[in-house]
Amino acid sequence: MVEFWCSLVLLVLLIFFSGSYFWLRKQYSYFEDHRIPYLSTSVWSPLGHLRQLLFLRISFADLFRNIYADPKLDDDAKVVGFFIFQTPALMIRDPELIRLILIKNFNSFLNRYEAAAGTDNDAMGSLTLPLAKYHNWRDSRQCMSTLFASGPMKQRMYPLMLKVANDLEDYLEKRVTVGGLTLPLSEMCQLYTTDLTGTLFYSLDVGGLRSGHSQLRQITKELFSPNIQKVFHFMAIFFLPTWTKVLGAKVFTEDYANFMKHLVKNPHLKHQGDLIDQLAKMKQNRPPTHYCQHEDFIASQAGIILLAGFETSSSLLAFTLYELAKQTNLQERLRHELHQAFAPDFSYLSYETLVNLPYLKMVCLEALRLYPAAAFINRECTVDSNQNGFSLKPHLDFVVPPGMPAYISILGLQRDKKYWPEPDRFDPERFSSDSLANILPMTYIPFGAGPHGCIGSRLGLLQLKMGLAHILRLYRVETCDQTVSKIEFNAKTFMLEAKDEIYLRFVRDAP
Template sequence: MLHFIVPVLLLLIFLFIYLHLKKSYSYFRRHRLPYLPASVWTPLGHLRQLLLLHISFGDLFKNIYADERIEAEKLAGFFVFQTPALILRDPEIIRLVLVKDFNRFLNRYEAADAGHDAMGALTLPLAKYHQWRESRLCMSQLFTSGRIKQRMYPLILEVLHDLEQHLERNMCGQAERVLPLSEMCQLYTTDVTGKLFYSWNGAGLRQNQSQLRQQAKQLFKPDLMKLLHFMSIFFLPQWTGWLRAKVFSTPYARFMRQLVSQHTKSESGDDLIDHLQQLQGRRPAKHYVHHEDFIASQAGIFLLAGFETSSALLAFTLYELAKQPRLQQRLRQELHSAFGDSFNLSYETAVKLPYLKMVCLEALRLYPAAAFINRECTQPEGFSLRPRIDFVIPCGMPAYISILGLQRDEKYWPNPLHFNPERFAPQHITQITPMTFIPFGAGPHGCIGSRLGLLQLKLGVAHILKTYRVEFCAQTVPEIRFNPHTFMLESLDELYLHFCRDPL
């Protein structure tokens, strides 16, 4: 009898799972919306390649966006595990979600569980609207043009001096040498982050090592538990409490708490930690900003944002310039005129140099700071897309935007994989379709540090090319592949370039 019952039970369980998946994956067909079908033989929806670490986050959403079956559609459905989700393809609909009707899409879909991971839930990217709004308002005061010019710019110049000295040492007295980019770029961006936000003079470029870089690298080092936590936060936020998922590892969280507790008030009294401590002093005692991990959470997320995004972008930009010597020479000529006999560029000059700006914007087009973003519909009755599309986005449904796909779409960017700064020349920039160039996101949830990030990129490129010409060599990979083990865009292969001393 037992020999008969066990196979029947297994068959019934299998049948139940099959029918459940079949019904789940028929959601968009029932609602008569274009969609990418998912196999009923997997519960992973369209995430299988991502979960198996065969593809990067950026490539996954770019491939969904660019799928030829939906290339004529304004939006289409796909599945995050069994959760119906939307990929937005039309710039006008993207504008509605990110900007015009922002108050109906107040949150990002991903979330940390406040009960078991308060530190993660308090971070600016993951905080829900009631907490996010006030945190954003407070921290945006750190990124005004006046503060960047008067406080941050002189500190960045100090790091740039260290960057030039670091390169000089690595050249070992030679006129030409092949060097890897990742360590140099990461030390540069972590040194900038440490100085600006924590008054931390870690001197990573001077010492060829940085505690901040070491902590960030360790956090991003993949293992099974981190992968499980990360995937649940981004794609199964309703499971984060049950899984005890955490944004920050225990060692990283401990390091950030120590950094905050040992922080000495900066000379100007207005770095990130100072600013947040002042905020705590102005709020009622029961306010969430008084949570013991509030400042450490913001400090932790700012380091990660600067470490991975900015360092990779600088490396990508140098790689593209090495690929096209003519463009590099034009940029170096502009820098030659701008520097003159000075060691530094003035803030006004760095901001306004036209070709440097064009080069950096084109780098951001090909390698956006955010490869994809999402918003969750928060309006209880849903959000109607009529008359554009006969569909109501239900409350709780995530809508994804592949910025990488959008900014590499041939419809908006002819020959999209070709690095061409002329796209951003003054006479051409007005021809760019609105909402097809959003490398830092857009609307109230857009990247808070976008201006600083662009300035950091410009200055890194300028001070490297001031003394050196970069070229492809035998060790340079012919094309960039994105690392499937990291969340942001990062090269899977080390990027090596031939550095030639050639002072302006």
């Protein structure tokens, strides 16, 4: 009898593993059947090309860059197929196809692939601008975009940003002695970013740079700090969007969600022209059944704005200072421009002056090439299921089926030697007035492109310029024994973040 049951168990296991093998083999033959270049994966693994990512051994940015730049690919391959678990996905490598998907045929790729669990299961997540589906996304985008227009940025935001810039200078003055001081960049840059976010969007005087501590920074850092549950939720939202409801995945932790709910309802804050004020006006002008009338609508947008800018903006400032510290000739050229702009009696620059400083602009654009605000983006084919899909002819003999995700590795694209000679070298001259005409369209899209492009791109660039201007006008940054020789990206975060702390030495100019 024992032998019988053992034999039966072995037979069941054999059938199960054989069935799984042949089923996965069929799934993974998708691109071979359609004669599309693709990256092979183990038939024995149900994870597709996500194994290293799921085990936190590679960053999102590096994963998609590696797929884009796989050495086995032909240089002229316009797309490459890969697998998200068993779901076929495309990596778009051709600038014209990128333009087709992001701009020209936007109506066929209306949504991002990732998704939250819906308002009944994760209202805070599903209402956010990046995860809202098109019919909801369009209204929110139109409402929030008025905040980032040049008029409000110049008239309302810029004076508030100058106060934070002064706090940044005071932060360094309290710490840097005559002989200089080695500092870790993450704390300073994160305090600067969260102070700006709180001031501009919530009318909240955060004061992190003044006190050296910020609750806004702390609550955001805790959200980004990985644990098994957060990783599980995050991976489900990004790679199993149709399963988020079943899996109970949530974008925000309960602590973060509650913090944002209390923040937007704080009766002591006077919201005039900020994000909360803008969204409240939107609610007043929409019918009671409109999705923006949900009680968590304002808190959801406030929460995602902080997350979207927290790591990208703070890391970008740190990365730029790091590159300038390694090339003192570039740093001195920029500091010379800043000294002339500030002049002896100026403690700040006008909006027009800061925006138009030519070498500062070149430095920032090159920093965004090497360290794009969005390391990768994706779009889901939203052509009606009654149709076959979206044809890529005449560029490629392939029809993208409804629901298929198409990915663009902005990091891979902007470090592709085909478009950027010596792509890993920091060289602001790529963006000189004489060189701009040589940049192939759609090979430089650090904030994405098209209607789904980053809503805060102009503000992100402005706060990078302001941070650099108010640091480098008084201080020289230098590498030291603790400075990493090469930036590696953190595998435990979604955004571009250095794996190791970046240390630089700050030296104050002689009076």
